[in-house]
Amino acid sequence: MIQKENTFAFLAAKGTSEGLPGKNIKLLGGKPLIAYTIEAAQKSGKVEKVFVSTDSQDIADIAEKYGAEVIWETEENGKYPYDLSTESYLRFAVDKAKESSHQVELIVFLQVTSPFIKPGEISSAIDKINEENYDSIVGVFKTFRYFGKVNENGEYVPLREVRKRRQEMEPWYCDNGALYVLKDSILGEYKNRYGGKIGIFEMSEEDSMEVDDERDWKRVERKIIEEN
Numbered sequence: 001m002i003q004k005e006n007t008f009a010f011l012a013a014k015g016t017s018e019g020l021p022g023k024n025i026k027l028l029g030g031k032p033l034i035a036y037t038i039e040a041a042q043k044s045g046k047v048e049k050v051f052v053s054t055d056s057q058d059i060a061d062i063a064e065k066y067g068a069e070v071i072w073e074t075e076e077n078g079k080y081p082y083d084l085s086t087e088s089y090l091r092f093a094v095d096k097a098k099e100s101s102h103q104v105e106l107i108v109f110l111q112v113t114s115p116f117i118k119p120g121e122i123s124s125a126i127d128k129i130n131e132e133n134y135d136s137i138v139g140v141f142k143t144f145r146y147f148g149k150v151n152e153n154g155e156y157v158p159l160r161e162v163r164k165r166r167q168e169m170e171p172w173y174c175d176n177g178a179l180y181v182l183k184d185s186i187l188g189e190y191k192n193r194y195g196g197k198i199g200i201f202e203m204s205e206e207d208s209m210e211v212d213d214e215r216d217w218k219r220v221e222r223k224i225i226e227e228n
Helices: 033-043 057-065 087-099 119-131 184-190 214-227
Strands: 007-013 049-054 069-072 106-111 136-143 148-150 156-158 172-183 198-202
Touching: 007 033, 007 057, 007 087, 033 049, 033 057, 033 106, 033 119, 049 057, 049 087, 057 069, 069 087, 087 106, 087 184, 106 119, 106 184, 119 136, 119 172, 119 198, 172 184, 172 198
Parallel strands: 007 049, 007 106, 049 069, 136 198
Antiparallel strands: 106 172, 136 172, 148 156
């Protein structure tokens, strides 16, 4: 059982965004987008501290306002390839946390553009990795959709060969990007956000919504209005 004092949340927030400029600090329902994830981690009751890695002073100021500790990620100080959206960010951030005398054993990696993750979901995912002997947990949503790919000849290749009634179908589980929980040893061994014995934490597709562009923002904004 990994204790709370050895469990830390890590978030990455770039200052630039091609799809929706400034989205990480854009006001959603009266508060910055990034605040939703910071608060969810804090209210889970299972995380010792929340770290936000960024290259933006504006994001850093807001992260600190909401109680997170900032890790500056720049091209000059990056030990790993400079890309806040990949495992290189996470490895760098965990290293910096350890340099500050934090004993990191369990990593909760959250996506700041997924504002509907709930404190109870973070708490339950942490409980699952502790109680069910998993090495890493990935947040997913279940779908019965029909997926396919296009081959080198431009032909559609269905991944489900036979169309069945929904009741007869095995579901797909889609990595929603919102939530990952992993042991520090797994990050060190696999250089990835999951590895070893991997478990899933199922969330609804609606709560898995993320913000990449203006259309996503409008969908998320509607949901916030409906819930309030």
